Amino acid sequence: MSALIEARGLTIQRPGSHETVLQNVDFRIGPQEIVTVVGPNGSGKSSLVRALLGHMPLAAGRVVRKPGLRIGYVPQRVQVDTTIPITVRRFLSLPRRISDDVAARVLTRTGVQGVEARQLTQLSGGQFQRVLLARALLHDPHLLVLDEPTQGLDQPGIVAFYKLIEEVRRQTGAAVLMVSHDLLVVMRASDRVICLNGHICCEGTPQHVSTAPEYRALFGAGSEGTLALYQHHHDHDHDHDHDHGHGHGPHPHHHHAEAP
Numbered sequence: 001m002s003a004l005i006e007a008r009g010l011t012i013q014r015p016g017s018h019e020t021v022l023q024n025v026d027f028r029i030g031p032q033e034i035v036t037v038v039g040p041n042g043s044g045k046s047s048l049v050r051a052l053l054g055h056m057p058l059a060a061g062r063v064v065r066k067p068g069l070r071i072g073y074v075p076q077r078v079q080v081d082t083t084i085p086i087t088v089r090r091f092l093s094l095p096r097r098i099s100d101d102v103a104a105r106v107l108t109r110t111g112v113q114g115v116e117a118r119q120l121t122q123l124s125g126g127q128f129q130r131v132l133l134a135r136a137l138l139h140d141p142h143l144l145v146l147d148e149p150t151q152g153l154d155q156p157g158i159v160a161f162y163k164l165i166e167e168v169r170r171q172t173g174a175a176v177l178m179v180s181h182d183l184l185v186v187m188r189a190s191d192r193v194i195c196l197n198g199h200i201c202c203e204g205t206p207q208h209v210s211t212a213p214e215y216r217a218l219f220g221a222g223s224e225g226t227l228a229l230y231q232h233h234h235d236h237d238h239d240h241d242h243d244h245g246h247g248h249g250p251h252p253h254h255h256h257a258e259a260p
C-alpha cells in the first residue's frame with residue numbers, strides 16, 4: 001500500500017527563529033487510515049499538519065505527497081468576519097462555485113441538510129464544524145485533514161462528530177488525519193495514534209499508545225479523560241530517558257509501531 005503522504009526526518013523551527021518546534025519526525029498515512037495526532041499545547045501538532053500540507057518551511061527532512069493527491073483541509077482556526085453576512089450556500093462556493101445539487105448532497109452527508117440559507121454566524125458550534133467538514137469534502141479528497149475539528153463542542157457533540165468522521169471514511173474511502181484533544185474519543189475512533197511532544201513520543205494502535213509509558217508520562221495515569229491533556233505534567237526527565245529504555249529525546253524511533 002503506497003502512502004498518501006510520507007515525511008522523513010521532519011524538523012521545523014518556530015517562524016523567525018532557530019528554536020526547534022519539531023525534531024526529526026517520520027510520518028506516513030496510507031489510504032483510508034484514520035490517524036490522530038495528540039499532544040500537549042504547543043507540542044507541534046498544528047506545525048506538523050501544516051508542514052505535511054506544504055504550508056510551512058522545513059528546517060530539515062522532506063515530505064512526499066502522492067502525485068495528484070487531493071486534500072480537504074479544515075484548519076484549527078477559521079475566522080468568520082461577523083460584519084460581513086455570508087450564507088452557508090455562498091461559503092460553500094468559495095473559492096470555487098458549486099451547484100445547488102452538490103451543496104445539498106454534501107450538507108446531507110455531514111448531517112446538516114437544509115442549512116443553505118442560514119448565515120454562518122447563526123450556526124451552532126456543531127453545525128459550523130459540520131459545514132466546514134462539508135466544504136472540505138467538496139472536491140472528493142483522498143485525504144481529509146482536520147485540525148481540532150471538535151473544539152468548542154460538548155461531549156455528545158464530540159462523540160457524534162467522530163461517528164460522522166468514521167461514516168465519511170466508510171462512504172468516501174478518504175483517509176483522515178486529525179489533531180485532537182479529545183483523548184477518549186480519539187482512542188476509540190483512530191486506527192493509529194501519534195503522541196507528539198516536539199518529537200514522536202510513541203505511536204501505534206490506540207491500545208498500544210494508551211498503555212505506553214511515554215503517553216502516560218505526558219497525560220497522566222488516568223489519561224482517558226479529556227481534562228488530562230490540560231493538566232499534563234511533563235514530569236519525566238529527557239536527559240535520563242535512555243536509561244529507562246524510553247522513546248523520548250533525540251532518538252524518537254524506539255517505540256514506533258511499523259507503519260502499514
Ligand SMILES: Nc1ncnc2c1ncn2[C@@H]1O[C@H](COP(=O)(O)OP(=O)(O)OP(=O)(O)O)[C@@H](O)[C@H]1O
Nearest residue numbers: 014015021039040041042043044045046047048076
Ligand atoms: N506563526 C507562528 N509564529 C511563532 N511561533 C509559532 C507560530 N506557529 C506556531 N508557533 C510555535 O510553535 C510551537 C508549536 O505550535 P503548534 O501550534 O504547532 O502546537 P500545537 O501542538 O498545535 O498546540 P495547540 O494544542 O496549543 O494548538 C509553539 O511553541 C508555538 O508557539
